[in-house]
Amino acid sequence: MALTVGITFDLKQSYPKELKSSADADCELDSMETIAAIAAALERNRNRVIKIGNAREVIKFIEKIKPDIVFNISEGILGRNREAQIPAILEAYQIPYTGSDPLTLSLCLDKSMAKKVISYSNIPTPDFKKISEAEEIQELHEMEINFPLFIKPCYEGSSKGIRLDSKIKNISELKKKTFELLATYRQPVLIEEYLPGSEYTVGILGTKKPEVLGIMEVKSTSKSEEELIYSYEIKKDWENRVQYICPPPISPQLESAIKKVAIDSFKALECRDVARVDIRLDKYGTPNFLEINPLPGLMPGYSDLYIMAKSVGMDYDVLINKILFSAIERYPHLRINDTRNLMT
Ligand SMILES: Nc1ncnc2c1ncn2[C@@H]1O[C@H](COP(=O)(O)OP(=O)(O)OP(=O)(O)O)[C@@H](O)[C@H]1O
Ligand SMILES: [Mg+2]
Structure with missing residues (x-):
């Protein structure tokens, strides 16, 4: 039996103009092309x-x-809580949906809250401090973390608020950037140890037995700029400034260590159906x-998940329907009625 599937989304063009406090305000939102491709x-x-x-x-319509x-x-x-709103409404109406539940979506969006759960689960993550008010910066000398540091808005995505100067080398840079981010993004900032090593992003599918779809290394194309800062400027000009290597040429030991961090994080935060975990190596490798993205980009042709799926011979239709089928598994009444097999 065929199912009626609703798609819920926020389009870039629907971002309220009066709320635009920065040039990157709507960068997390989707385009109609992505919605049409999923449909x-x-x-x-x-x-x-x-x-x-x-x-x-x-x-209005549900x-x-x-x-x-x-x-x-x-x-x-x-x-x-912005990512949790639709799932919470759907739960009120007992309508099944794909992906993580409201608690997980909010927890993952606030990077400091996610990192508390991750640390409790003994998964390595840089030491950090959340700053909600400018005055708290006076307490920073008590921090046990050393420069360089990294600073970013506490609950954004798509590198909103992350620029090439987000790597902080001294206290005056830290003060300046903290004030700037608090004023522009109107939310707490996260200050954490800077990780100097290579960067990977890991796609995961499933729920009870989550599986790694792919590991992708993100590397700078610039010869002088050895360490990548995958900032807003770089993501906008990704064709010239980064290379994506999927799968990356890494040792089996590193591969299994990366997979373990990704899967353990997915489970610790109780994600469902799909997520993408960003991982970076510290000075010890x-x-x-x-951070983890329980609503990763699904743009055909460009998104990280699309590239990972392609690298294992999985086409876009299968990727999208795997997410749907993973969700259907949770709802016995849909499972019984749905006699289709996942297209291969
Ligand atoms: N502690 C850190 N040390 C070094 N680089 C970092 C650190 N935190 C973030 N970065 C750099 O900034 C980039 C963006 O950070 P992060 O993934 O937290 O932001 P985001 O906006 O949530 O990303 P996404 O586009 O995946 O939603 C990372 O990919 C990495 O290059
Ligand atoms: Mg990220």
Whole structure:
């Protein structure tokens, strides 16, 4: 039996103009091309698809539409609970949906909260401090962490608020940048130890037995700039400034250490169906957790997950339907009615 699948999302063009406090304000949000590609992938696997839209549209239409399940990629607009809003509404109406639940989505979005759970789970992650008010900067001399440091907004994505000067070498740079980020992004900042090593991002699919889809190294193309800072400037000009190596030429030991950090993080934060974990090596070569994205980009052709899937011969339609099937596993009434096999 075919399912009616609603898609929930936030489009770049719907970002409220009055809330734009920076040039990168809408960079996390999606384009209509991505929504159309997800819809086409679901339709090719015999689903009926309804493009619902953002949280306000969900509230308006959900009782009329009554989808069997929602494919959720909504990033939300404001605050650290923005990604949790649609899943929370869907739970109120007992409508199944793909991906992580509201608690996990909020927990992962606030990097300092995620890092507390990660540290408790004995997964390596840089020491950190969350600064909510400018006055707290006076307490910084008590920090046991040493320069260089890295500074970023506490709950953003797509390198919003991360620039080439986010690596901090001394106290005056730290003060200046802390004030700037607090004023521009209107949320706490996260200050953490700078990790000088190589950078990897790891795609994960599944829930009970999550599996690594692929490991991708992100490397600077510049010869002088040895250490990558995968900032907003670099992500915008990615074609010229970074190379993506999937799979990377690493030892079996490093590969299994990276996979362990990724899978352990996914499980510790109780993610579901899909996520992407960003990992960087410390000065000893140990993989550390940087952050996890339970709503990773799914743009066809360019997104990290697309590249990882391609590297193992999995086409985009299969990637999208695997996320849906992983979610269906949670809902017995959908599993019984759904006699289709995952397209291969
Ligand atoms: N502690 C750190 N040490 C060194 N580099 C860091 C550190 N934290 C972040 N970075 C650099 O900044 C980049 C962006 O950081 P992070 O992944 O936390 O931001 P994001 O905006 O959530 O990213 P995404 O686009 O994956 O959502 C990282 O990919 C890395 O290059
Ligand atoms: Mg990241």
